[in-house]
Amino acid sequence: MSFKRRGLYAAFAGVFLLAVFVRPLPAAQPLAETFTLNNGMQVVVIPDHRAPVVTHMVWYRVGSADEPQGKAGIAHFLEHLMFKGTTKYPPGAFNRIIRQNGGEDNAFTSKDYTAYFQRIAKERLGLVMDLEADRMQNLVLKDENVLPELKVVEEERRERIDNDPSSLLSEQIDAMLYLAHPYRKPVIGWMPEVNRLTRDDAIAFYKAHYTPANAILVVAGDVTPDEVRKLAEEHYGKLANTFDVTARMRTEEPEPIAPRRVTLTDARAASPVVQRAYLSVSYATAAKGEAEALDVLAELLGGGATSRLYRKLVVEKRLASYAGAWYSGDGLNSGIFGVYGSPVPGGAVEPVEAEIDAILEDIKANGITEDELARTKATLIADTVYARDNQGTLARAFGSALTTGMTVADVLAWPDRIQAVTLEDVKAAAAKTFDDRRSVTGVLLPAAGAPAGGGEPTDPTPSNSTQQ
Incomplete structure (x- = not known):
């Protein structure tokens, strides 16, 4: 379950670097256009007309470094729980609808952000926007689906970190590199804190961070900015913000004084x-x-x-x-x-x-x-x-x-x-x-x-x- 940063110590699979940024070639530049909906949600459109498909992503400006003290792992846990359904789309419906329409979907959590994405035929873009907009504000969590998912996260930690010496060393290095800043925590959380996470913790974190003004919509694929704007206003633009988004406050790391x-x-x-x-x-x-x-x-x-x-x-x-x-x-x-x-x-x-x-x-x-x-x-x-x-x-x-x-x-x-x-x-x-x-x-x-x-x-x- 991961992206990984370039270099030595990896806990998970996948790659992302700033070095994948788009080269501004005169004839081949994939133009990117950005605009903001009335509720503050930023939208980025990257037209790519080589195939009739789109990649739809919703990014939230929240990650493991924004977790409350004693709740390490809650950002990642909530990412799992975002697939547990709403009144409109009950548990299991989200993934099933995406698959039935020939698409694929997933999500990931980092220290600074959480993102949800789908890749699907361009004519289904409105459908995935409806699905994502719905769970942005209408997530329904019950103990019967929260508690089993916590066991899944615990097992994920055991498999990907506790049973992998290189990942354990990575975790120790991060914890020593940052004495005060929350980057010292693993994204998946420390097991003693993960064990104690609850449905109430997840709901509180959801209500504190998931709202349109704290989100960015990125759509790449066989679309035009006008097409995306129309669909985004229809599905996301009607959502009201549930809280005022403020600057992220994190403990500042002191200047290091010793190796x-x-x-x-x-x-x-x-x-x-x-x-x-x-x-x-x-x-x-x-x-x-x-x-x-x-x-x-x-x-x-x-x-x-x-x-x-x-x-x-x-x-x-x-x-x-x-x-x-x-x-x-x-x-x-x-x-x-x-x-x-x-x-x-x-x-x-x-x-x-x-x-x-x-x-x-x-x-x-x-x-x-x-x-x-x-x-x-x-x-x-x-x-x-x-x-x-x-x-x-x-x-x-x-x-x-x-x-x-x-x-x-x-x-x-x-x-x-x-x-x-x-x-x-x-x-x-x-x-x-x-x-x-x-x-x-x-x-x-x-x-x-x-x-x-x-x-x-x-x-x-x-x-x-x-x-x-």
């Missing part, structure tokens, strides 16, 4: 891994060009077989089976930059970590080359071209950006901003970010007697969201 370290030994671990997370800026909090420089830096350091980390650790020195880097810049309040490596069979973690440190220090001191910068920019911008072929990816790029402090214009301009990154920008971003005081280093070790090294490399990316 932190955690070691997890687990018999289930297939191989040792060392990973480091640095608290960084996000696109929403960065100065001009700073987040873009971190995207370039992550790709250059660990984006593939030609990256610095992979070439040095895997190809040249043969210290690691795999190595890489990632940058998660889509947080409303902060970002994370990560690096990682796993020693070759029989190898130790310490030489891998030492070589990673040496590579980071070299970039801080000497920066990167013009050739590296040009190649990395070309790779990132090319990725946006490929992303344009996926209707759902386009919708998710806009929805994620708009729920975390960015605009439609920011999405469309992203490739141009990547192109504007300079050598000095990358060196400055590295110097600021690769500060040990801003870091947490995590080491995963097999238990004594377990085989060290080897096995298929995993992609332990940080857990950003859970998805049904």
Whole structure:
């Protein structure tokens, strides 16, 4: 049940990066238009006429970082419960109607947002709007369907985190990286708090966050802005807001003053891994060009077989089976930059970590080359071209950006901003970010007697969201 952020420690499956933003090509640009309904609900339309289908998404500006104290996991739990029906569409009807009409649907929760989506034939767009608009205000929850679903969530936590050593380490790293900010909590919640969630908790959270002015509608596909506007006004425009939407208030993270370290030994671990997370800026909090420089830096350091980390650790020195880097810049309040490596069979973690440190220090001191910068920019911008072929990816790029402090214009301009990154920008971003005081280093070790090294490399990316 998840999207995952690029990089090492992953709890769930799926991918979303700011690097999937649309490239503004003169002839092929998928124009995006935005407008706001009278009740404050923002609408984004991304025409794509290659096939007679649409992707319809409703995004709420609420995630696990907005949960009340002691209710960790309630945002994700409510996501599950949103499928439990209304008076108009009783339990089971939502999914059944979507399937009967040849569509597919799902939902996901992150630290900053919750989203519900359907992909269906364009002539059924009004139908899915009716379904979503209905459950935005008319959800009916009863203990007979709430309590069994809580068991489902508990089992999901056991399966995806408690039984996965890399996910457990991810959870510990997040908890140490953030001392005060609610990003320290896992999206799925801590099990002791999840165990105590109730129907009343879910209803209270629903009433506090689900209303048109706190939502964004994104429609990508074989439609025009005028067609979407007419349907949106018909189905969503008639909904009255049930509360006044205010700014999200979250505990501010204090400036880090010391590096932190955690070691997890687990018999289930297939191989040792060392990973480091640095608290960084996000696109929403960065100065001009700073987040873009971190995207370039992550790709250059660990984006593939030609990256610095992979070439040095895997190809040249043969210290690691795999190595890489990632940058998660889509947080409303902060970002994370990560690096990682796993020693070759029989190898130790310490030489891998030492070589990673040496590579980071070299970039801080000497920066990167013009050739590296040009190649990395070309790779990132090319990725946006490929992303344009996926209707759902386009919708998710806009929805994620708009729920975390960015605009439609920011999405469309992203490739141009990547192109504007300079050598000095990358060196400055590295110097600021690769500060040990801003870091947490995590080491995963097999238990004594377990085989060290080897096995298929995993992609332990940080857990950003859970998805049904």
